[in-house]
Amino acid sequence: MKTFEYTIKDELGIHARPAGLLAKTAKNYQSEITITKNGKSVVCTKLMALMGLGVKCGDTVTVTVNGADEDAAEAGIKAFLEANL
């Protein structure tokens, strides 16, 4: 299992568009990828739950990657967050 923290820089937070892209990216990996904010965790592939988390600009979230391809998944998600959020 791998874990890292990330602070959201996008003005709107995890809004619909990046949430959709994130869910799509997460589906590319076998590993289960979860995002945790204030003790509430959601699986990244679940778009509505992800949006429902209400992650805003400046929030720090914990990303957990767990599964067979966790190295690749961690790198992939990190790159996605840097580029989009």
Place this chain on the structure above:
Amino acid sequence: MMKFTGKGVYGAIAIGKIAVFERQGMRVKRVPISDPAAEIERLEAAKAVALTQLGEIYEKALKEVGEANAQIFEIHSMMVEDEDYNDAIAEMIRSQSINAEYAVAMTGENFAEMFASMDDSYMQARAADVKDISNRIIACLANEQGTGELSDEKVILCADDLAPSETVSLDKDKILAFVTANGSANSHTAILARNMNIPAIIGLGEAFLGEVQNGVTAIADGFTGELIVDPDAETLTAYQKKQQEEIEKKLLLQKLNGKENITLDGTRINVFANIGSVDNIGAVLLNDAGGIGLFRSEFLYLEKTDYPTEEEQFRVYKKVLESMASKKVIIRTLDIGADKQADYFHLEKEENPALGLRAIRLCLKRPEIFRTQLRALYRASVYGNLGIMFPMVANEWELQEILALCEQVKEELTAENLPYADVELGIMIETPAAAIISDKLAPMVDFFSVGTNDLTQYTLACDRQNPQIEHFCDTHHEALLRLIEWSAKNAHANGAWIGICGELAADTTLTEAFLRMGIDELSVSPSFVLKVRDTIRKIDLRK
């Protein structure tokens, strides 16, 4: 060729293709089922259709509005496939043995509720997306064609009835005419159609909806109230000719532009326009109205999913005032309740909403909403010639409370160093009580404006939404005219002016009677301005 007859509410002719309105948030029935597995299969098939539709819309949007704007439809697709959403629907079908439509509707509501309750206005607005996809799946389950969007072509929109919020959300540039099975001449759709200068036919009866189909050519005749579906060549030609004649008549009236509104004996009268949103200002100016006699501010609230902020309101009011230059603009404060509601007000269901918590009553019971609006209005007042009008007043104490609130708002603004200008304050005369005690109310205000729609309904105890009693709802009833005359007398005795802003103001058979009562202003839908002005210029009060 088929013909249906209803009641025309705006005299004009439209010829075009029919589009049947698909209800957003369709009424879905809860139906028990015996085979949940088969129901889930039906759901999966409908979802597949929904996804195909969304894919097509995405492709179309991609070409027309670009990738960034098209993305929302990709997100809609992902929402349709969302695990939690689908688990919840399937679980509901299985555990309650109910139909897929109901499970989708309920789950959609629940998820929309989740978004609506978030503390971020962007996420709150996503509730609409969830409802949208749920409605799409429900439409697919019902095997309905179409995607909920109007086509690119202008259409004759056919519906059972249109709620105010639905009418507001329509793309007005794409509508040639409104045709509804229910409704009455004073319904919101009818009023809107007059505002937009397009024909509307109401009360055609439910049966007609079974006979109309998307894409079929039809003629909507707002003069006779006839809807002709799939006309033959001869009929079509005759109507095209009639349409052309009407257009020429309208052009003739345009010639009145710039002429004074003065009777043959020299009595001057203001002819103003009623509007419901900033979009109608074009029509006001085009029809050469002397000002705005009624700006219905509730549209600001109905268009939203949460209370409009002071800043949002301020911007709209400022824009209206600036667009009208120094001409008078009378903005009516929030008139919500009864037939016009917004969900976020969380108004309790009432037995009799027309007599319930609405308009000024709601504002006085929820002063924080009222205060926000008053602050926005006073702040905007420096940008033009503003009048503020309060609806539904029936008691002296109400008016006293309103005026005290206005003073309080002015003091606040002064303390905050925010400028405001002199504003004329007036009340609607739309309850019989206000008309009867107009002698007591007149000294407290600058003007009266008679709201004839409600005044008729309350005076005659006739529900104006009920087409069955339209015959009893006599807008020329002597009781009504006496109340108007009495109000005019009391206004003038106290140095106030009096106008009429209800539908009756546009009834040119009464224009002379109103002038004889001493009415100073008539405020009508923009499309009626020229007709009323033309009438005034032919009246001689010496006779």
